[in-house]
Amino acid sequence: MTGALETHLRARRAEGAKLLVPYVTGGLSDDWTEVVAAVVSAGADAVEVGIPFSDPVMDGPTIQDASARALARGTTPGSILAQLSRFDAGVPLVAMTYYNLAYRMGDLRFARSLAAAGVAGAILPDLPLEESGQWEAEAAVAGVETVLLAAPVTPDDRLAAIAGRSRGFVYGVSRMGITGERASLSTSAGVMAARLKAVTDLPVLIGFGISTAAQAVEVCAEADGVVVASALLRALLDGGGPEEAAEFVGGFRAALDAG
Amino acid sequence: MTAAEPMDPTPHPAPSGSPSGGMGEPGSDGRFGDFGGRFVPEALVPACLELEEAFRRSWADPAFRSELDALLRNYAGRPSPLTEASNLSERLGVRVLLKRDELNHTGSHKINNVLGQALLTRRMGKRRLVAETGAGQHGVATATAAALFGFDCVVYMGEVDVERQALNVFRMNLLGTEVRPVASGSRTLKDAVNEAMRDWVSSVETTHFCLGSVMGPHPYPWMVRELQRVIGDEAIGQCRALLDGGVPDVVVACVGGGSNAAGIFSGFVDTGARLVGVQPEGGAAIGRGLPGVVHGSASMLLQDEHGQVSEAHSVSAGLDYPGVGPEHAHLSAVGRVEYPSVTDDEVLDAFGLLARTEGIIPALEPAHALAWVVREAGRSIPSGSSVVVNLCGRGDKDVAQVAALLAQRPPSP
Numbered sequence: 001m002t003g004a005l006e007t008h009l010r011a012r013r014a015e016g017a018k019l020l021v022p023y024v025t026g027g028l029s030d031d032w033t034e035v036v037a038a039v040v041s042a043g044a045d046a047v048e049v050g051i052p053f054s055d056p057v058m059d060g061p062t063i064q065d066a067s068a069r070a071l072a073r074g075t076t077p078g079s080i081l082a083q084l085s086r087f088d089a090g091v092p093l094v095a096m097t098y099y100n101l102a103y104r105m106g107d108l109r110f111a112r113s114l115a116a117a118g119v120a121g122a123i124l125p126d127l128p129l130e131e132s133g134q135w136e137a138e139a140a141v142a143g144v145e146t147v148l149l150a151a152p153v154t155p156d157d158r159l160a161a162i163a164g165r166s167r168g169f170v171y172g173v174s175r176m177g178i179t180g181e182r183a184s185l186s187t188s189a190g191v192m193a194a195r196l197k198a199v200t201d202l203p204v205l206i207g208f209g210i211s212t213a214a215q216a217v218e219v220c221a222e223a224d225g226v227v228v229a230s231a232l233l234r235a236l237l238d239g240g241g242p243e244e245a246a247e248f249v250g251g252f253r254a255a256l257d258a259g
Numbered sequence: 260m261t262a263a264e265p266m267d268p269t270p271h272p273a274p275s276g277s278p279s280g281g282m283g284e285p286g287s288d289g290r291f292g293d294f295g296g297r298f299v300p301e302a303l304v305p306a307c308l309e310l311e312e313a314f315r316r317s318w319a320d321p322a323f324r325s326e327l328d329a330l331l332r333n334y335a336g337r338p339s340p341l342t343e344a345s346n347l348s349e350r351l352g353v354r355v356l357l358k359r360d361e362l363n364h365t366g367s368h369k370i371n372n373v374l375g376q377a378l379l380t381r382r383m384g385k386r387r388l389v390a391e392t393g394a395g396q397h398g399v400a401t402a403t404a405a406a407l408f409g410f411d412c413v414v415y416m417g418e419v420d421v422e423r424q425a426l427n428v429f430r431m432n433l434l435g436t437e438v439r440p441v442a443s444g445s446r447t448l449k450d451a452v453n454e455a456m457r458d459w460v461s462s463v464e465t466t467h468f469c470l471g472s473v474m475g476p477h478p479y480p481w482m483v484r485e486l487q488r489v490i491g492d493e494a495i496g497q498c499r500a501l502l503d504g505g506v507p508d509v510v511v512a513c514v515g516g517g518s519n520a521a522g523i524f525s526g527f528v529d530t531g532a533r534l535v536g537v538q539p540e541g542g543a544a545i546g547r548g549l550p551g552v553v554h555g556s557a558s559m560l561l562q563d564e565h566g567q568v569s570e571a572h573s574v575s576a577g578l579d580y581p582g583v584g585p586e587h588a589h590l591s592a593v594g595r596v597e598y599p600s601v602t603d604d605e606v607l608d609a610f611g612l613l614a615r616t617e618g619i620i621p622a623l624e625p626a627h628a629l630a631w632v633v634r635e636a637g638r639s640i641p642s643g644s645s646v647v648v649n650l651c652g653r654g655d656k657d658v659a660q661v662a663a664l665l666a667q668r669p670p671s672p
């Protein structure tokens with residue numbers, strides 16, 4: 001059965017839209033849910049909500065800072081989900097976190113608590129194919145779509161397996177490295193997107209280091225869409241709020257719509 | 260756990276034929292019972308597979324084994340002696356034998372592992388090493404191998420450790436390695452591992468992650484234990500020559516990640532010897548931790564109720580780590596090895612005691628193993644027992660820190 005995340009992204013793609021998925025760290029500030037609402041009204045097709053973890057090994061300094069700041073404010077998985085359950089974003093939400101938070105609570109309980117808060121999908125970057133089977137099964141029982149990641153070094157046979165098991169969309173990592181802003185787009189981003197498009201009909205989104213609207217347009221020559229995280233969070237860490245977030249995301253939306 | 264419960268002094272039976280309980284090869288999924296695995300981002304999976312394949316092939320290759328043996332003998336100074344600590348034995352009423360891995364080149368057991376990984380790095384055609392370090396001993400060993408093999412080398416070290424182990428930072432610099440201080444999190448070993456993994460994700464095509472303990476994703480816990488088993492293999496042979504019956508009553512080692520302990524235990528796991536891994540009180544992942552997943556494997560982990568990793572606290576930078584190698588979590592779960600803990604004060608006392616009685620200044624890490632023996636001699640270690648202690652590092656690096664700590668201490672009555 002196709003879930004809400006995949007259904008929505010496929011429908012948007014069918015309308016001819018390029019997909020735009022901003023990332024917001026849950027619990028970053030008092031008004032973080034207003035930031036989520038603002039990026040949705042500025043044209044986000046889905047929103048990734050980061051549930052901060054103490055040891056985010058796939059993240060560069062910006063998301064590390066945002067995670068540490070959210071944790072220092074007393075943010076917990078429970079506090080984020082409680083706020084989300086009182087809030088209708090209007091587009092599907094995808095939780096991004098590290099596996100230990102799910103493991104501690106128990107896979108099924110964690111997946112059910114995401115679903116109960118209205119979260120449609122989950123991304124756990126430290127669960128590669130060999131380790132994610134149990135989580136994927138429990139998440140499916142709870143009605144949560146597990147988005148899997150592919151990397152530039154992933155060989156073709158693994159790439160097909162990842163695309164085959166991913167739900168919602170498939171997340172192509174733009175380059176070998178961690179999250180963080182980059183002045184220029186790696187050539188591996190377009191290659192990653194094209195390789196994934198060749199093996200799947202799922203929406204293919206590219207993330208890691210997409211920092212400007214021009215880069216988003218460039219990668220969307222091959223990809224169905226982009227995930228934008230560090231560049232947006234930088235604006236929030238530098239004191240921005242819902243208005244600045246909307247302006248930032250609105251710039252991406254306009255550029256993608258113009259093509 | 261503050262004091263060890265009184266224990267049954269009869270030797271534990273060797274586990275019957277269980278390959279994992281007997282410290283054999285983990286399953287193809289890298290599991291030791293419920294622990295281990297390969298919890299890494301997709302970008303690192305091909306590198307872990309390549310390393311597993313290279314290690315499996317090399318470890319079965321007599322040419323590789325003899326090249327490593329020659330390096331261990333001629334460069335690192337193996338075998339290390341097993342020294343009868345007569346003065347300390349008299350004092351404690353138990354017979355203490357010290358496995359002298361502190362006499363290795365660079366001053367600890369860490370060189371055993373690093374020389375093996377350096378040979379593998381060359382076989383894989385890589386030319387750059389990254390490593391994490393706590394006390395700096397693994398960093399120094401890695402920097403040493405990098406100099407010997409002509410590799411570029413970057414070592415990540417928490418800011419707190421850069422300060423308390425300044426001498427080792429300077430040694431690494433002398434050896435041509437760049438030390439990058441890590442300012443995130445607790446600014447100790449846990450955060451150095453995070454930063455080394457971040458470097459590795461970005462550089463994996465040219466770089467080998469030279470992990471310093473029996474932790475991380477498969478194949479590291481298994482590979483590092485195999486590279487350290489030389490300690491146990493030598494020690495059991497030396498015990499045959501020294502002890503009636505050839506098997507000591509107790510084998511004791513300190514446990515941070517657990518590589519020196521895994522190395523010495525692997526020689527004795529199939530005997531009746533009581534095996535004891537001593538943890539710092541503020542880093543007792545086994546006993547105070549819960550099952551968790553961090554740094555690539557499932558193991559026991561100090562963490563809060565939500566799964567956020569806690570900060571460890573120990574006088575010893577090398578043991579200041581909230582996790583533990585997955586095979587130790589398994590050996591604890593199946594009841595083959597005990598994992599008590601000791602306090603910083605007990606450690607400082609044992610540090611001084613060995614220096615005064617035997618003329619050997621131990622590192623703060625193996626002083627944990629000694630501290631447990633001092634506490635338990637005549638209690639859970641019956642008088643007259645034979646006890647092998649893995650003296651896995653020397654104390655030169657710790658002298659300045661201990662001087663400062665002793666100066667703050669109230670004089671003992």
Ligand SMILES: Cc1ncc(COP(=O)(O)O)c(C=O)c1O
Pocket residue numbers: 367368393394395396397471472473513514515516517518519520576577578622624625651652653
């Ligand atoms: C002398 C010494 N012993 C022990 C350790 C802890 O490591 P492990 O538990 O892997 O032996 C260290 C780490 O820095 C060390 O320097």
